[in-house]
Amino acid sequence: MRGVLVPFYAYDARCRSTYAAQVGVHWHRTETFKDKEGNKKTRQVQETEWFPLQGSAVEDLRGHLESASMGLPPSEVVGLGAFDLGRALKFDPHLLAGWGAELPSHARAQVDRNAVEHIRVMQARRIKRRLLPGDTSRSVSIKTETELLAVELLLLPVWVTTYQHAGKVYRLLVHGQSGRCHGEVPVSRAKVVTAALLVAVLGVIALYLWGVYR
Secondary structure, eight states: OEEEEEEEEEEEEEEEEEEEEEEEEEEEEEEEEEOTTSOEEEEEEEEEEEEEEEEEEEEEEEEEEEEOOTTSOHHHHHHHOOOOGGGOOOOOGGGGTTOEEOOOOSOHHHHHHHHHHHHHHHHHHHHHHHTOOSSEEEEEEEEEEEEEEEEEEEEEEEEEEEEEETTEEEEEEEETTTOOEEEOOOOOHHHHHHHHHHHHHHHHHHHHHHHHHO
């Protein structure tokens, strides 16, 4: 396992969004019906009433991180989780002791485009989660304009290791601040099959004992 200081760009941004949707509110009515024997019964039936909704939202973001390393794709950045930028220190060569450090391998213009796209997706999720009332929604349309206000290059700590299992190479990443681990876990098919068979056998035994002692 080796420690690597991975390059990230940290963005401050302003997001202006407009949205439109149909918001649904559930309500229930009692319905009377007859079963197969002709007996009258009642049941609750869910109905949904739909209302049009339009709105706008503005949000300022600080410290949105985008990887500037080709070796650390966005999927792995999400898996590692957030970094606490409040603990960041100004660059000092002494801080590199014992760590490998990468230079940005993505062009800045490409990282800017990635930031705008990822922020757009984040804003859409936030609006759906926080600003759409009711029980459900449909026909949701969200448009977001993102203005990148400031950017700063950071080096953030990540531990990296690779290992082999059954002839396949796996990579494990460890968050340098929180210790959170992210990586693909090897699966042994033989162990999965054995576990499934064991559960099935125990289930059969339990059914047998239940039939004997009930």
